Every structure is written in C-alpha cells, then in structure tokens.
Amino acid sequence: MHFTKEEKSILITILAAALLGIIINVFTAYKTGLKVNKPDGGPVLISINSAAAEELEELPGIGAVTAQRIVKYREVNGKFKDIGGLKEVKGITQKKFDKLRQYITL
Amino acid sequence: MNRPVFFLAVALAAGIAAAQITGVHYIAALILLTAGAAAHFAFGKKTDKTIFLVFFLLGGLLYSFQNTYISVNSIRSFDIKGIKSVKVIVGDDPEQSGSKIYFYGRLLSVYTAAGESTGVTGKIRVTLEKTIAPPPKYGDILIVKGKLREPEPPKNPGEFDYKKYLAFKQVYFTLYARDTAVEKQGQSIGNYFKYFSYKCKEKLLSIIYTSLPDAEARVLDGLMLGNQRAIPDDVYDEFKITGTVHILAVSGMNVGMIALFAFFFLKLAGVNRKIAAAATMVLVVSFMVITGAGGSIVRSTLMSCMVLLAVILERDVDAFNSISVAAFAILFFNPSELYDVGFVMSFCAAFGIIYSLEWVNKSLPKIHPWIKEPLATTVAAQLFLTPVMADTFHQVSIIAVLANLAIVPLSGTISIIGYAMWLTGVFFMRAAGVFGAAAWALIKVMLLITHLAAQAPYAAISVKTLPVLFTLIYYIFFITLPHGDIDLKIKNMSLKSAAGIILAFWAVFHIVVPSNPALTCPAFRGLNAAFIQAPGNKKILVIKGADIKPGTAVRSSMVPFLRSLGINNIDSLVLYTIPAKESIPLFMNFRVKHVYCDAQSKTGFSGEETINGSSYYKEGNDAFMDLSPDMAEITVKEADFVFVNYPETGLLSRQGAVIYLPQSGSNMAGVLSKKNRVIINSLNNGFFRKPPAIAGENIFDTGRTGQYKMEL
Incomplete structure (x- = not known):
C-alpha cells in the first residue's frame, strides 16, 4: 500500500503519541482528575458505562453505596442503553436523576 | 484556467456592500434587478459587464430582502412590550458558560395578556440559568417566561457590537429567564442529521473530558471543537496577544485534518477511494454542524467538499475556483455573512495563502523546508489578514509570525492525536487515555510557549x-x-x-503619533472609569469598582476600549475598591508604569515592588489618597467623586474640575455642578437610572458628546 507524505506523517505521529502516552501513564503520576461541579462551568460528562465507582461518587447525590450499586448493575445487566436506564438502579429516584443527568453520558 | 465564479462572487459581494451602504429597500432592489436583467437580454450581447451587473444587482436584492422585508408573522412586527412568555424550539446545541446556558430558539408562538399568538416566525437568543434540570437539548420545545429585549448597541469605542452580531444572524431580540420560568412541552427534531451530529458531539466531549485533566481538556475542546468558552480567559488572552488565537477557532486546518485523517483510515481499511471521499464528505459536513457552522468552518467545509468531489468525479481541483464557489454559495444564502468578522478573516487568510504563497516562498531566503513551508504559509496569510485584525481587534501581534511557526505545527499534531483519541475512545475508552496523556503533554508545551511569547515586550501593539x-x-x-x-x-x-x-x-x-489630549469617561457595567490622555502623551486610568459585581468588564470592555485608542502604555493606573484579579487583563495587555491602589484593590497582588516587570505599586489610605502621577494631581475620596486638578489647562482650574464616578443610586452631579465643572457619562445606566439634571454649562456628558477635549 502506497502512502503519501501526509499519510506517513499521520502514521508516525499516531505511533509516537501512543508510545509517549504509554510512557506517561506507566512512569508518571499522571491522572485525568475528573471533577464535577466546577465553579466556572464547562462540560463535565461522566460515562455511566465505563466510570469506576470512585468517579461515580463525584456525581451529585451519589455516595459510595449507590456508586457500587451502579457498577454491580452493569456487571449483571450489561451496559446502559440510555442514560434513563440509571433510574433502574436502587437508590436513584427521578428527582436524583434530574439533578445529575446533566453530568452523565453513555 | 477559466475562473468565472471569482467574478460572480465579487459582483455578488459588491452588490451586497452597495445595498448595505445605501440601505435600499427590497422592492427598489427588485425593480433594479428586473431592469438590469432586461437590459442584459435586450441588448443581445452577453458581455461580462452585463453579467457582472446582473449579479451585482442580485447581491443587492438578496441583502435588502434579508434586512428590509419583515413578514406580518415576524416577531419584529409585534409589540414586544406586551409579550409575557414565548414558545420556542431549541434550534442548536446549547452552549454552557459560567452559570448560564445559551441557545438560539426558533419561535413558535408568543403569549400576551390577550392569549397565545401562534404562527410567529423568527429566532431569539435565549439565556437560562444553568441550574435548570433537565438542561435543554436540540429539538426541545420550551415555554419560557420572560421579557423580550433588544440587545444594546455598544456604548464605547472598540466595544463588541453584540446587536449587530445578532442582526447578521437575523436575531433581533434576546430573552433571559431563571430556571423556574422554563417548562418543557415536548420535542420536535426537525433535522435528524443535526440531531445525530449533536449526539456524536456529546460522545466526543465525554472522551475528551475523561481522557485528560480538566485544564488541558478545555484547551483541547477549544482546539478540536472550537468551544472558546471552555478556555480560561487568561489563556485565551495569551493566544490573542501572540496572534495564535485562530487555532482555537475551527477553520480550514481542522476540516483539512479531519478529511486527511478520515481518508487515511478508510484507505487503511481497504475502502474504495471514491467511497472514502463520499464518506469523508459526510464526516466534514457533520463536523461543520457540531461546531456551530460559523462562516469560517462553512467556507473550509465547502472547499474540502469540492476537493473530495473532484476525487469522485476524477477532475482536477483549483483552489481559486473552490474559494470562489464557497464565497458565492455562502453569500447567496446569507448575504449578511459578508459583514461577519469570522467570514472576512477566514476568506482573507485563505485568499492570501492561495494568491501569494508561491511569491512569498520565492521571496524568503533559503532555509530548511521544514521551516520555510510553515513560515511562508503564515506570512502569506498574515499579509492579507493584518488590516482586518487591526481594524476589528485594534491589535496587531508583532510576534505572530514567530509564534505561529511554533504553535501551528504543534496544534496540528495535537489535533491528530485528538482524532486518534476519539477513534479509539468510541470503541475502547482506556485506549483513548493513552492518546489523552500524549495530548496532555503536548498541550502543556504549547501553553508554555504561548505564555513565554506573550511576555515579550510589545508582543501585541494597539492600533487605532x-x-x-x-x-x-x-x-x-x-x-x-x-x-x-x-x-x-x-x-x-x-x-x-x-x-x-x-x-x-x-x-x-x-x-x-499620540492622539490629542482628551478625557473620556467610558460606560462599563459595574465599573466607573476615567481615562485621561494628558499633554506630553501621559496616560492616566482611574477605575473605581462599585456595588455591582464587575464581572469581566475590564477584560471584555475596557481592554478593547483602550486598544481602540491605540494605547500601549499606561503611565498611572489608579484602582479603587476593585478586586485585584479584575485588573489583571490590564497588566497582560498594556505596560503599566505606576499602580496606585487601596487596600481592597491590592488583595491578590503580592505586595512586591514590581508587577509585570516594570510596574510598582504604592498603597494609599483607604479613605483618602493623594496621588501625584506625573502631570496631574488626582485626589480620590471615599465619597462619590474624583477630583482631577490639572494645573496646566485653563479649563480645569484648581477649584476642582470633577470627574464624577458615582456610587449606585446616588446622583450628586447636579449638586456638584453648582460649584464645579462636572464630567460624567450618563450612558453608564448601571448608575444613572435617568440622565442627571443639567445645570447650565457646568455638566459635560461624555456619553452624549464624546471625549472631553483638554486644551492647553
């Protein structure tokens, strides 16, 4: 397969970035440090299908117990098909869901 | 190569400009176009001139129709004072910034004391409190209680004209509502392509914000999706000062990279070249939709689509024809776009590159191609962009060419890594984190370079x-x-x-060359200010904070105001009851020699002798400060006013000419004017609910008459 000069640049960049990313993740204390409710706003979306319990605890109204229930729900029932599915988890009422829905995504 | 579209686009643009200048009514424009077309066909010779004339008149008609035709059902035909609430469809992906949510709403009906009036047409700009749950999404039908207002025109030179900006988008009214005043009625997805694109945007955003720390994620959000609101103000200002802010606006570079990236991966996947081109076209159009379809991105999307179409049709592509077609198409469907700054800058930069890149390349000395190519591109773009930027932002970045040489390739690399992050994040989030870490590192480097470049003396200079x-x-x-x-x-x-x-x-x-000595009291929300250009080119700025929270008035209003006057240095800056962090944009954008501030204003400064290299501050007494900056004695009192005693002018005598900077609710201008010459700005309606009573010739209102000329 013949690559143009630009395509070769893209390939080299991606490979170099992957290597750099692995080195940073393995050898440094790098963390994404996701935070909710930043005072100056900006979109903060936690994935309810992939976030760990610790991340889910950052959502308003979600404590350690509810966070564990969400993780358990995923293990038993598979991924959520839409964000409304979160209401199926025990402890998440409609009122609670309305408060945190702006911070979540699939 | 034959380029007829270029002349048609120029004719259309000239017609639009003529209609804007003359303010011709659409009926008159229609008559002129009919006459022009008749002349073109009647004479039998289809020369370039008559075709040019027809398209010139067509441009005039399109613009005048867009701006002078008001249908019976248009919101502009209504008496908005009687409107208590409106029913709107959310017409785009709402933006969030600070504690607010913003979107353009397409009107369905309005509610007055007489009841509901359906069939109303038009768009409004809606601002809601961020606490509203659930937050509005594209297609939501909402009933919003609130008053429609006309946006205010700018009050000061250099200030952003929000009213005109909205008018170019055919939006003439705004509405602000608290969360309790909004009721969702349902949903109506008019455009499923848009709906799907916004859903994809949500996913892309979640990949960015879960793969990087917040600060760098915001920069990447701005870089890849053009969301400038996400970027901290001081970071954004540094990009502006270094002339690299264009990388934070989605443009041809973003679209070109997406097209290249998509094409490359489809090729790797073994997809046929023509099918890959078609799929890439869908992708770039979707990207245009999710980034808000501004003038710049529409231009580059159209040009990219023509390149991809050329692949499908196996034709050669001509950049000149592509840019002409893009200009013609945009202006045909939205003539007001000619006056959109983003459109103008985008076309100037693209035209500059297409037209003069070859000549610039030949003119540059022999240097390594890795440096010469980006340098030539930057110079070619800046040559045609500089006057537009100078007139729009009143700022020219001296360091732009060097800064772009470092930042542009870096931002391109970060974008490629970002696309890889998106691609992997769709299938496997953890893999996205690997690319996220790499992007984080490079963003750190980019921010460091920008920060260092912005510290250079006179990195950006103000231009009248x-x-x-x-x-x-x-x-x-x-x-x-x-x-x-x-x-x-x-x-x-x-x-x-x-x-x-x-x-x-x-x-x-x-x-x-400095301007003539003058005194101006600009009108800013939450601030009182007086700016004195004294003889000898000394510049004194007095800012007094007030009961109203200043917000970002210094950054968004005062800095552009000073830049529009061509100010690069401030000899004496007096800060009185204004939080120190509010004044930081002044130090970022100007060289400040002396700073005088009270205890409240100095909070946030470390108290060192120097600020920003060449400044120093000197604390005054809370209630009373006697200052003697070079040419004027300024006395600031705890009460409502500032005295400026300027010995060397005949008009400002030692008895005290008063620059009146009032507190909220107070109005001593009339009282003061009995004994003093009083200088005010009654346009500052945060403080003057109605203009103060004029007492003879003693009150000079800079809001009505402009600057106060100081004569020697």
Missing part, C-alpha cells in the same frame, strides 16, 4: 482604526506585488516601491 484609504492602498499594493510586470514608473521611480515606502511610514506614524 485604520483610514479607509490606507486599507485600500495596502490591498492594491499586495495584490499587484507578486506581478512584476504590473508597475508604473514616474521619472524612473517605481510606483509600487513608492507605495510600499508610503505605507510603511504611514503605518508607523498612525501607531506612534
């Missing part, structure tokens, strides 16, 4: 509004410059060289 004649000669000069055969000689002197020398001296003179 350029004379029209200068701008005309400038563009004629650079359009004819690449053509060595186009030149006139007068007694062995090349007219082109003479024009170049005149332009250079004129530009320096325009920037360096």
Whole structure:
C-alpha cells in the first residue's frame, strides 16, 4: 500500500503519541482528575458505562453505596442503553436523576 | 484556467456592500434587478459587464430582502412590550458558560395578556440559568417566561457590537429567564442529521473530558471543537496577544485534518477511494454542524467538499475556483455573512495563502523546508489578514509570525492525536487515555510557549482604526506585488516601491503619533472609569469598582476600549475598591508604569515592588489618597467623586474640575455642578437610572458628546 507524505506523517505521529502516552501513564503520576461541579462551568460528562465507582461518587447525590450499586448493575445487566436506564438502579429516584443527568453520558 | 465564479462572487459581494451602504429597500432592489436583467437580454450581447451587473444587482436584492422585508408573522412586527412568555424550539446545541446556558430558539408562538399568538416566525437568543434540570437539548420545545429585549448597541469605542452580531444572524431580540420560568412541552427534531451530529458531539466531549485533566481538556475542546468558552480567559488572552488565537477557532486546518485523517483510515481499511471521499464528505459536513457552522468552518467545509468531489468525479481541483464557489454559495444564502468578522478573516487568510504563497516562498531566503513551508504559509496569510485584525481587534501581534511557526505545527499534531483519541475512545475508552496523556503533554508545551511569547515586550501593539484609504492602498499594493510586470514608473521611480515606502511610514506614524489630549469617561457595567490622555502623551486610568459585581468588564470592555485608542502604555493606573484579579487583563495587555491602589484593590497582588516587570505599586489610605502621577494631581475620596486638578489647562482650574464616578443610586452631579465643572457619562445606566439634571454649562456628558477635549 502506497502512502503519501501526509499519510506517513499521520502514521508516525499516531505511533509516537501512543508510545509517549504509554510512557506517561506507566512512569508518571499522571491522572485525568475528573471533577464535577466546577465553579466556572464547562462540560463535565461522566460515562455511566465505563466510570469506576470512585468517579461515580463525584456525581451529585451519589455516595459510595449507590456508586457500587451502579457498577454491580452493569456487571449483571450489561451496559446502559440510555442514560434513563440509571433510574433502574436502587437508590436513584427521578428527582436524583434530574439533578445529575446533566453530568452523565453513555 | 477559466475562473468565472471569482467574478460572480465579487459582483455578488459588491452588490451586497452597495445595498448595505445605501440601505435600499427590497422592492427598489427588485425593480433594479428586473431592469438590469432586461437590459442584459435586450441588448443581445452577453458581455461580462452585463453579467457582472446582473449579479451585482442580485447581491443587492438578496441583502435588502434579508434586512428590509419583515413578514406580518415576524416577531419584529409585534409589540414586544406586551409579550409575557414565548414558545420556542431549541434550534442548536446549547452552549454552557459560567452559570448560564445559551441557545438560539426558533419561535413558535408568543403569549400576551390577550392569549397565545401562534404562527410567529423568527429566532431569539435565549439565556437560562444553568441550574435548570433537565438542561435543554436540540429539538426541545420550551415555554419560557420572560421579557423580550433588544440587545444594546455598544456604548464605547472598540466595544463588541453584540446587536449587530445578532442582526447578521437575523436575531433581533434576546430573552433571559431563571430556571423556574422554563417548562418543557415536548420535542420536535426537525433535522435528524443535526440531531445525530449533536449526539456524536456529546460522545466526543465525554472522551475528551475523561481522557485528560480538566485544564488541558478545555484547551483541547477549544482546539478540536472550537468551544472558546471552555478556555480560561487568561489563556485565551495569551493566544490573542501572540496572534495564535485562530487555532482555537475551527477553520480550514481542522476540516483539512479531519478529511486527511478520515481518508487515511478508510484507505487503511481497504475502502474504495471514491467511497472514502463520499464518506469523508459526510464526516466534514457533520463536523461543520457540531461546531456551530460559523462562516469560517462553512467556507473550509465547502472547499474540502469540492476537493473530495473532484476525487469522485476524477477532475482536477483549483483552489481559486473552490474559494470562489464557497464565497458565492455562502453569500447567496446569507448575504449578511459578508459583514461577519469570522467570514472576512477566514476568506482573507485563505485568499492570501492561495494568491501569494508561491511569491512569498520565492521571496524568503533559503532555509530548511521544514521551516520555510510553515513560515511562508503564515506570512502569506498574515499579509492579507493584518488590516482586518487591526481594524476589528485594534491589535496587531508583532510576534505572530514567530509564534505561529511554533504553535501551528504543534496544534496540528495535537489535533491528530485528538482524532486518534476519539477513534479509539468510541470503541475502547482506556485506549483513548493513552492518546489523552500524549495530548496532555503536548498541550502543556504549547501553553508554555504561548505564555513565554506573550511576555515579550510589545508582543501585541494597539492600533487605532485604520483610514479607509490606507486599507485600500495596502490591498492594491499586495495584490499587484507578486506581478512584476504590473508597475508604473514616474521619472524612473517605481510606483509600487513608492507605495510600499508610503505605507510603511504611514503605518508607523498612525501607531506612534499620540492622539490629542482628551478625557473620556467610558460606560462599563459595574465599573466607573476615567481615562485621561494628558499633554506630553501621559496616560492616566482611574477605575473605581462599585456595588455591582464587575464581572469581566475590564477584560471584555475596557481592554478593547483602550486598544481602540491605540494605547500601549499606561503611565498611572489608579484602582479603587476593585478586586485585584479584575485588573489583571490590564497588566497582560498594556505596560503599566505606576499602580496606585487601596487596600481592597491590592488583595491578590503580592505586595512586591514590581508587577509585570516594570510596574510598582504604592498603597494609599483607604479613605483618602493623594496621588501625584506625573502631570496631574488626582485626589480620590471615599465619597462619590474624583477630583482631577490639572494645573496646566485653563479649563480645569484648581477649584476642582470633577470627574464624577458615582456610587449606585446616588446622583450628586447636579449638586456638584453648582460649584464645579462636572464630567460624567450618563450612558453608564448601571448608575444613572435617568440622565442627571443639567445645570447650565457646568455638566459635560461624555456619553452624549464624546471625549472631553483638554486644551492647553
């Protein structure tokens, strides 16, 4: 397969970035440090299908117990098909869901 | 190669400009176009001139129809004072910034005391409190209680004209509502392509914000999706000062990279070249939708689509024809776009590159291609962009060429890593984190370079509004410059060289020569201010904070105001009851020699002798400060007013000419005017609910009459 000069640049960049990313993740204390409710706003979306319990605890109204229930729900029932599915988890009422829905995504 | 579209696009643009200048009514424009078309066909000879005339008149008609035709059902036909609430469809992906949510709402009906009026047409700009749950999404039908208001025109020179900006989008009213005033009625997805695109945007955003720390994620959000609101103000200002802010606006580079990236991966996947081109077209159009379809991104999307279409149709592509088609299409469907700054800058930069890149490349010295190519591209773009930027932002970045040389390739690399992050994040989030870490590192480097470059002395200089004649000669000069055969000689002197020398001296003179001494009291929300350009070119700025929270008035209003006056240095800055962090934009954008502030204002400064290299601060007494900056005695009292005693003018006597900077609710202008000459700005309606009573000739209102000229 013949690559143009630009395509070769893209390939080299991606490979170099992957290597750099692995080195940073393995050898440094790098963390994404996701935070909710930043005072100056900006979109903060936690994935309810992939976030760990610790991340889910950052959502308003979600404590350690509810966070564990969400993780358990995923293990038993598979991924959520839409964000409304979160209401199926025990402890998440409609009122609670309305408060945190702006911070979540699939 | 034949390029007829270029002339048609120019004719259309000229017609639009003529209609805007003359304010011709659409019926008159229609009559003129009919006459022009009849003349074109009646004479039988279809020459370029009559075709040019027809498209010129067509441009005039399109613009005048867009701006002078008001249908019976248009919201502009209604008496908005009687409207208590409105029913709207959320017409785009709502933006969030600070504690607010913003979107454009398409009107369905309005509610007055008489009941509901359906069938109302038009768009409004809606602002909601961020606490509203659930937050509005594209297609939501909402009933919003609140008053429609006309946006206010700018009150100060250099201030962003929000009213005009909205008018170019055919939006003439705004509405602000609290969360309790909003009720969702349902949903109506008019455009499923848009709906799907916004859903994809949500996923892309979640990948960015879960793969990087928040600070760097915001920069990447701005870089890849053009969300400038996400970027901290001081970071954004540094990009502006270094002339690299264009990387934070989605443009041709983003679209080109997406197209290249998509094409490459589809090729790797073994997809047929033509099918890959078609799929890439869908992708770039979707990208245009999710980034808000501004003038710049529409231009580059259309040009990219033509390149991809050329692949499908197996035709050659011509950049000149592509940009002409893009300009024609945009102006045909939205003539007001001609006056959108984003559109103008985008086309100037693209045209500059297409037209003069080859000539710039030949003119540059022999250096390594890795440096020469990006340098030539930057210079070619800046040549045609500089006058527009100078007139719009009143700022020219001296360091732009060097800064772009470092930042642009870096931002391109970060974008490629970002696309890889998106691609992997769709299938496997953890893999996205690997690319996220790499992007994080490079963003850190990019921010460091920008920060260091922004610290350079006079990295950006302020420029007063350029004379029209200068701008005309400038563009004629650079359009004819690449053509060595186009030149006139007068007694062995090349007219082109003479024009170049005149332009250079004129530009320096325009920037360096100070304005006449004058005093201005600009009107800013939450601030009282007086700016004195004293004889000897000394500049004194007094800012007094007030009961109203200043917000970002210093950054968004005062800095552009000072830049529009061509100010680069402030000799004395007086801060009175204003939080220190509010004044930081002044130190970022200007060289401040002396700072005087009270205890409240100095909170946040470390108390060192120097601020920003060459400044120092000196604390005054809370209630009373006697200051003697170089040319004027300024006395600030705890009460409502500032005295400026300027000994050397006849008009401001030692008895005290008063620059009146009021507290909220107070109005002592009338009382003071009995014994003093009082200078105010009654347009500052945060403090003056109605203009103060005029007492003889003693009150000078800079809001009505402009600057107060100080005569020696």
